[in-house]
Amino acid sequence: MSRDPRGRRPRQRGHDPAPSFRCRHCGLDVGTDAPGTAHRNHCPTCLWSRHLDDDVPGDRDAECGAGMEPIAVSVRGDGEWVLVHRCTGCGVVHLNRTAGDDHPLLLVRLAVRPLAQPPFPLELIARL
Numbered sequence: 192m193s194r195d196p197r198g199r200r201p202r203q204r205g206h207d208p209a210p211s212f213r214c215r216h217c218g219l220d221v222g223t224d225a226p227g228t229a230h231r232n233h234c235p236t237c238l239w240s241r242h243l244d245d246d247v248p249g250d251r252d253a254e255c256g257a258g259m260e261p262i263a264v265s266v267r268g269d270g271e272w273v274l275v276h277r278c279t280g281c282g283v284v285h286l287n288r289t290a291g292d293d294h295p296l297l298l299v300r301l302a303v304r305p306l307a308q309p310p311f312p313l314e315l316i317a318r319l
Contacts, residue, residue: 240259
């Protein structure tokens with residue numbers, strides 16, 4: 192397959208994305224149509240993704256293809272929650288919009304992880 196000047200595969204113009212994908216982490220069949228996002232790229236049940244995109248959501252330019260572990264939640268200025276994924280293959284970190292059908296308990300678990308597992312002993316706070 193020919194490559195562009197940056198060494199990437201050319202995009203397939205006019206190619207419709209598949210209507211579903213199978214999560215490589217939990218095995219769930221996931222529909223790509225999701226409330227709140229135009230490019231579903233993660234499983235709503237386990238929140239794992241796959242490293243497919245490179246620069247732009249939906250570009251499918253990444254060649255890694257490894258699993259992307261959900262490691263945190265961030266909140267944008269407008270209040271939108273965003274998943275933070277880290278690739279288990281190459282270590283790249285991507286931000287991905289949450290979808291309306293994402294598992295709410297897992298989202299909250301990610302959000303409170305720094306409080307539940309602080310990087311320092313909680314006893315140090317009592318000394319302040």
